[in-house]
Each structure stands twice: as C-alpha cells, then as structure tokens.
Amino acid sequence: MKLFVTGASGFLGQYIVAEALRRGHQVSAVIRPKTDLSRLSWYDHPEVKLVRLDLREMSGLIESLQGVDNVIHLAAVKAGDFYTQFAGTVIATENLLTAMKKAEIQRLTAISTFSVYDYLNMRSGKVLDENSPLEKNPLNRDEYAQTKLIQEELYRNFERDGGQVAIIRPGMIYGRDFLWNACLGAELGESAWLRIGASAIMPLSYVENCAEAIVIASECERALGQTINIVDDNLPTQNIYAKKLMEYMEKTPRTFFVSWTVIRLIARSAWLYNHWFLKGKARLPGIFVPAKLHARFKPLRYSNQKAKEVLNWKPKYSLQTAFERSCSDADLLAVPVPESTVSKVA
Amino acid sequence: MTTLVRTSTLKATVIGTGLISKEHLSFLAESNRANLVGVCDLSEAAANYATQRFGAKKFYTNYRQMLDEVKPDVVHILTPPHTHKTIAMDCLQAGAHVICEKPITPTYDEFKELWSFAKQCDRHLIENQNYRFNQPIFKLQKLVQEGTLGEVEDIEVRMALDIRSGGRYADENLPSPVHKLPGGVIHDFLTHLCYLTLLFLQDFDGVKVAWNNYGGGDLFKYDDLDALVFSGSKHARIRFSSYTQPDCFSVILRGSRGYAEADLFQPYVRCIVPRAVGKQLSPLANQFSNGWTLMSASVNNFRRKLLQQTPYEGLHFLLDETYKALQENKPLPIGFEDMELTSRLVNALVSQENYL
Numbered sequence: 001m002k003l004f005v006t007g008a009s010g011f012l013g014q015y016i017v018a019e020a021l022r023r024g025h026q027v028s029a030v031i032r033p034k035t036d037l038s039r040l041s042w043y044d045h046p047e048v049k050l051v052r053l054d055l056r057e058m059s060g061l062i063e064s065l066q067g068v069d070n071v072i073h074l075a076a077v078k079a080g081d082f083y084t085q086f087a088g089t090v091i092a093t094e095n096l097l098t099a100m101k102k103a104e105i106q107r108l109t110a111i112s113t114f115s116v117y118d119y120l121n122m123r124s125g126k127v128l129d130e131n132s133p134l135e136k137n138p139l140n141r142d143e144y145a146q147t148k149l150i151q152e153e154l155y156r157n158f159e160r161d162g163g164q165v166a167i168i169r170p171g172m173i174y175g176r177d178f179l180w181n182a183c184l185g186a187e188l189g190e191s192a193w194l195r196i197g198a199s200a201i202m203p204l205s206y207v208e209n210c211a212e213a214i215v216i217a218s219e220c221e222r223a224l225g226q227t228i229n230i231v232d233d234n235l236p237t238q239n240i241y242a243k244k245l246m247e248y249m250e251k252t253p254r255t256f257f258v259s260w261t262v263i264r265l266i267a268r269s270a271w272l273y274n275h276w277f278l279k280g281k282a283r284l285p286g287i288f289v290p291a292k293l294h295a296r297f298k299p300l301r302y303s304n305q306k307a308k309e310v311l312n313w314k315p316k317y318s319l320q321t322a323f324e325r326s327c328s329d330a331d332l333l334a335v336p337v338p339e340s341t342v343s344k345v346a
Numbered sequence: 347m348t349t350l351v352r353t354s355t356l357k358a359t360v361i362g363t364g365l366i367s368k369e370h371l372s373f374l375a376e377s378n379r380a381n382l383v384g385v386c387d388l389s390e391a392a393a394n395y396a397t398q399r400f401g402a403k404k405f406y407t408n409y410r411q412m413l414d415e416v417k418p419d420v421v422h423i424l425t426p427p428h429t430h431k432t433i434a435m436d437c438l439q440a441g442a443h444v445i446c447e448k449p450i451t452p453t454y455d456e457f458k459e460l461w462s463f464a465k466q467c468d469r470h471l472i473e474n475q476n477y478r479f480n481q482p483i484f485k486l487q488k489l490v491q492e493g494t495l496g497e498v499e500d501i502e503v504r505m506a507l508d509i510r511s512g513g514r515y516a517d518e519n520l521p522s523p524v525h526k527l528p529g530g531v532i533h534d535f536l537t538h539l540c541y542l543t544l545l546f547l548q549d550f551d552g553v554k555v556a557w558n559n560y561g562g563g564d565l566f567k568y569d570d571l572d573a574l575v576f577s578g579s580k581h582a583r584i585r586f587s588s589y590t591q592p593d594c595f596s597v598i599l600r601g602s603r604g605y606a607e608a609d610l611f612q613p614y615v616r617c618i619v620p621r622a623v624g625k626q627l628s629p630l631a632n633q634f635s636n637g638w639t640l641m642s643a644s645v646n647n648f649r650r651k652l653l654q655q656t657p658y659e660g661l662h663f664l665l666d667e668t669y670k671a672l673q674e675n676k677p678l679p680i681g682f683e684d685m686e687l688t689s690r691l692v693n694a695l696v697s698q699e700n701y702l
Contacts, residue, residue, distance in 0.1 A: 083364060
C-alpha cells in the first residue's frame with residue numbers, strides 16, 4: 001500500500017513511518033521544508049519518498065498525493081498561542097482534506113487525541129471509551145483540545161462528503177525522550193516535581209505500540225467509519241509510573257505532593273471566585289481551571305477493547321519493556337531493507 | 347464627505363482572522379455601536395470558527411461576495427500588509443469605510459494613492475494606530491500639555507522583542523509575508539514606533555538610520571534598527587532590538603524641566619521633575635514617588651495579567667471612538683495628517699539615502 005504520512009518527523013510520526021516500512025508499505029513521508037533529516041534513520045530507505053511541504057499552504061499538496069492509497073494524518077501543533085495551533089492543526093487539516101478531494105483520495109486514518117473528551121462531567125472511576133461524550137465547552141480547555149475538536153469536525157465533514165475515515169484517538173503517548181508525562185503533575189525546573197494525585201490510572205500508550213496500531217488501522221477495512229481509542233494493557237497508576245521513571249533517572253528529583261481531592265477543591269474554589277467576583281475574566285493557571293485539571297488528573301479507567309476487536313491488535317511492549325527500549329542505545333527507527341530491494345539496487 | 351447621521355448600529359465586517367482579529371472581533375461582539383454581519387477568510391474553517399466564536403451573522407471565503415451581499419458600513423481589513431491596498435479599494439468602492447491594520451500600505455506612494463481613492467469614493471480610511479490611545483501615552487501627553495516636563499527636546503521610542511528565537515516571525519517553514527516589506531519584520535512594528543515619536547515630535551526634517559541583520563541568515567532582512575529623527579532642535583531616537591531583554595515598548599520624553607518614562611507592555615509612568623521640596627530634596631522626593639509608582643504598577647499589572655487585560659486596550663478605545671465618530675459624523679480619532687505623517691516617516695526610515 002502507498003501511505004502518505006503527515007507529521008512524519010514528529011514524535012509519533014517517525015515511529016509510524018518505521019512501522020509502515022517494516023510492514024512492507026511504501027511511504028510518502030511529509031516533512032516540513034526545513035526539517036533536519038539526520039535523526040530519522042529511515043530517510044534514505046528505498047521505499048520512502050520524502051515530501052517536503054508545509055500543510056499550512058496548499059502549494060504542491062495535490063500533486064504529492066497522486067497515486068496514494070491511504071493518508072495517515074498526524075500533523076498538528078501542540079505549542080504556541082491559539083492562532084498558531086489553529087494554523088498548524090486546523091488549517092493544515094483543511095488544506096489536506098481539500099487536496100485529498102481534488103486528488104480523489106478517500107481513505108484517511110485521522111489521528112485525534114484523548115483531549116477531545118469531556119472529563120469534567122465524567123464520574124470518577126468510570127470507564128472512558130469511544131462512547132464517552134466529547135467536550136461541550138471547548139473554551140474552558142487548552143488550545144490543543146480546542147483545535148483538535150475543530151479538527152475532528154473537519155474529519156466528520158470529510159466523511160459526510162464521501163470520505164472513508166478511521167479516527168484514532170491515542171492516549172498519552174510516551175517513549176524515548178518523552179518519558180515525563182503531564183498526567184503526573186508538573187516539572188519544577190530540572191530537579192523537582194510537583195506531583196498531583198497518586199493512584200489515578202494513566203491512559204498511556206507506548207509510542208511503538210501506538211504506531212503499530214495506527215498502521216494496522218490504515219490497512220484495516222473494518223476500521224473505516226470507526227473511532228478507536230488506543231491505550232496499552234495493564235495501565236500503571238501515577239505512583240507506579242513515577243517510580244519506574246525514577247528508576248531510569250540519574251538523580252532522583254525532589255517531589256512535592258498534592259492530593260487529587262485537595263487540588264480539585266482549590267480549583268473549584270478558584271473557578272467559583274472567578275465566576276462570581278471576576279465575571280469569569282481571570283485567566284488562571286491550568287491546574288486551577290477544573291476542566292483542564294480533570295482532563296489531566298481525574299481518576300478514570302480506560303479500555304482498549306475496541307482497538308483489539310476491530311484491529312486485531314495487541315500492544316506488543318509492556319511498561320517495563322517500553323522503558324528498557326526507550327532508555328537503551330538501540331536505534332528504534334532502523335528498518336532493514338528487504339533483500340529483494342538490495343539485490344535490485346546491486 | 348457624505349453624512350452618516352444616525353444612531354443606529356453600523357454594519358461591520360472583518361476580512362482576515364489571524365491573531366489581531368481576536369481584538370477587533372471581541373470589540374465588535376461587545377459593542378452596541380456595531381453589528382457584526384460578516385467575517386471573511388480564505389480558510390473556511392477559520393472564517394467559520396470566528397463567526398461562531400464572536401457571534402457574526404455569516405462567514406465568507408470571498409470578500410467581494412461579502413461586500414455584495416452584506417453591503418457593510420465598515421470593513422476591518424486584517425490581512426497581510428501587501429494585500430491592504432487592493433482589498434481597501436474594493437471596500438471603499440463598495441461604499442464602506444475602512445479600518446485597516448498597520449502598516450496601511452507597504453509604501454508612502456501606495457498610501458497617497460489609497461487616500462486619494464478614498465476621497466474619490468467619499469469614504470473614510472483609518473489606519474490602526476492603537477498605542478496612541480493607551481493610558482500611559484495619555485499620561486505622557488498630559489505631562490507635556492501641563493508643562494510638567496517643560497519643553498520636550500528628546501524623545502526615545504524603543505521596542506525590544508525577541509523575534510529571532512521562536513514564534514511566527516522565526517518560522518522558516520512558512521515565512522511570514524511581512525518579511526517581504528521594505529523594512530522586513532521590523533517594518534511591521536515601524537508604524538507604532540513612528541506615530542508615537544510624531545505624537546511628541548510633531549514633524550520631522552531629517553532622518554539618519556542604521557538597519558542591521560546581526561543574526562544573519564536569509565529569513566530576516568533586518569533584526570535591528572537604530573534611527574535618529576530631527577525636527578529643528580528636537581531629537582528623537584527610534585530603536586528596535588531583537589537582542590535586549592526583557593521585551594518592552596518604552597517611551598521616554600526628556601524636557602527642559604525633567605523627564606518621564608513609560609512602558610506599554612508592562613504599563614507604568616514614572617516622572618523625574620522638580621518637586622515642591624526644593625532642588626536639594628527633589629532627587630529624594632522623586633525616588634520616593636517613583637518607588638510608590640513602581641509598587642502600584644506591580645499590583646496593577648498583576649491584576650491586568652490575571653484579568654487578561656492586554657496592551658491592546660488602546661485598540662478598543664480607538665475602535666469605539668471611530669464608530670462613535672462615524673455614527674455622529676464627527677472628526678475621527680485618526681485623521682489624514684496622522685496617517686500621512688506616519689507613512690512619510692516610515693518611508694524616510696526605509697529610504698536608502700537616509701542610511702548611515
């Protein structure tokens with residue numbers, strides 16, 4: 001299959017390209033014009049075609065989609081102000097979908113996020129799955145959640161116009177260089193942590209597990225028209241994950257703990273004060289905004305049942321193996337070149 | 347100019363939904379002088395979002411279609427500078443007054459052409475010169491008018507912004523269109539620097555300017571500006587720096603009796619003038635007074651930050667005054683002289699014959 005992967009040089013994208021190549025696909029890897037290729041082991045693989053363009057503009061997009069069977073759309077912006085994220089996530093998606101229509105490509109594996117769910121109105125301890133309600137008040141959430149919600153609307157519109165879409169919502173993705181997780185709390189400089197909560201289950205997805213699920217979804221007819229959450233098996237609690245993380249750190253950080261109950265009460269009080277006395281005009285830090293706080297720390301349970309059933313997928317790596325691989329010297333992006341290709345080149 | 351004597355709301359539309367649109371649209375959404383009837387952007391998703399977020403009636407992706415259907419009284423043009431003239435002419439021809447983001451045109455000649463066209467169409471043309479209407483600037487003007495500083499002889503307008511190490515201007519993948527302005531990215535801020543200088547200098551008869559690109563590379567044309575502007579015996583310095591921190595937008599006025607300093611990003615005004623306690627004790631009195639000023643400013647600025655009050659307070663004031671003037675057929679807060687003089691100074695600063 002010829003796959004067109006946007007955001008190919010991003011944290012998840014680079015693993016998706018590697019996994020797609022291992023599974024025998026040809027990949028058009030979309031990277032930005034100035035992206036440095038040196039860290040991408042697969043950049044000169046014979047089945048990779050590098051497509052240098054910026055999705056915030058249409059230039060060259062339709063031409064580069066010619067002959068593609070399926071698009072895996074990952075490109076998004078997670079940092080910067082709302083308008084920066086809007087351009088990098090929403091306008092980029094709008095341009096891609098417009099180009100796909102013009103190039104008459106229908107199949108899309110669209111990567112969304114757990115951030116689109118409505119955590120505030122979910123009861124603690126409940127199972128968050130694909131049927132859980134989406135956020136109804138995006139303005140109470142961060143820019144990432146706001147723009148990803150708009151992005152999902154664009155996917156639905158594309159589907160209504162005849163597109164075949166599988167929406168994949170990964171949980172919190174971790175892996176090499178990204179082992180710290182926002183569900184633990186906040187890093188205070190380089191040597192201290194503020195831990196919020198202790199026993200909430202973390203909706204984690206190890207990057208290689210997630211990449212495999214996404215590539216399978218792009219191959220799988222049954223995934224079309226579906227929304228599928230991706231998390232690992234045997235999800236750890238915050239304490240277990242933090243302990244594991246510290247095992248692999250050279251120096252143990254000084255840790256300050258705030259319980260979920262206390263921080264929830266503080267956030268609720270701050271929100272009420274803002275609502276009653278400041279007419280909701282105050283912009284408080286995220287941990288004092290209930291909708292943002294609940295999205296990161298609320299104790300919930302998570303299911304990957306649908307992913308297993310629809311994709312016939314099982315997360316390959318456990319938490320322990322994921323940490324071992326992430327902290328090893330192994331090149332996780334290395335893809336062997338098939339013998340037939342080697343002999344053809346020779 | 348055709349009179350528009352009425353107190354009913356004015357039909358307003360917005361073209362361009364980038365970063366600055368948030369300020370224009372939030373004003374229009376809350377103002378009882380304006381009725382936001384349309385929003386236009388090349389991106390349907392962006393136009394649709396702005397329409398829903400700020401309660402506009404309808405969104406468009408073609409501004410000419412919007413002008414035909416809606417027939418707005420006022421159009422806000424918030425697109426990149428090189429598009430202003432064409433869009434503004436279409437809006438003026440369609441019978442709308444135009445409020446345009448800075449710089450109104452990339453060159454002085456284009457400004458004159460556009461102004462002449464607005465006169466032909468009997469419509470108003472207003473450039474956004476928002477910082478003129480910020481509280482610290484009003485305070486400085488009051489100090490000058492009351493003679494507290496004596497005769498103002500020296501003016502310094504300085505902006506420090508770390509534009510090189512990140513953000514939209516440093517994006518090499520999709521360079522901002524303002525890189526193509528004659529003064530590069532700094533040109534995008536030059537209007538602000540110039541109208542604030544002219545607010546206190548009144549006019550100018552000579553300019554010397556040093557443009558530099560200390561960071562090198564192909565993306566930035568310049569990242570540093572140092573200019574001297576002369577008006578008779580008065581001097582002004584216009585400075586843009588990418589390498590000094592923290593970010594600031596300061597105005598310093600030095601007069602024959604004393605001096606005053608203001609910052610627009612972290613608002614405060616401090617003043618060093620002769621005090622009633624006499625020449626010997628005036629320095630001490632000034633330090634006590636300035637200490638109190640800075641402490642008060644820290645509390646006020648914490649409150650401003652918490653309540654999301656931005657340096658765009660002047661834009662909301664300017665827009666309200668503009669709509670009021672249009673409704674009541676009174677003089678606009680930004681007139682031809684303000685725009686012409688500003689555009690002429692910007693032109694002088696980017697003219698090679700004035701380079702050091």
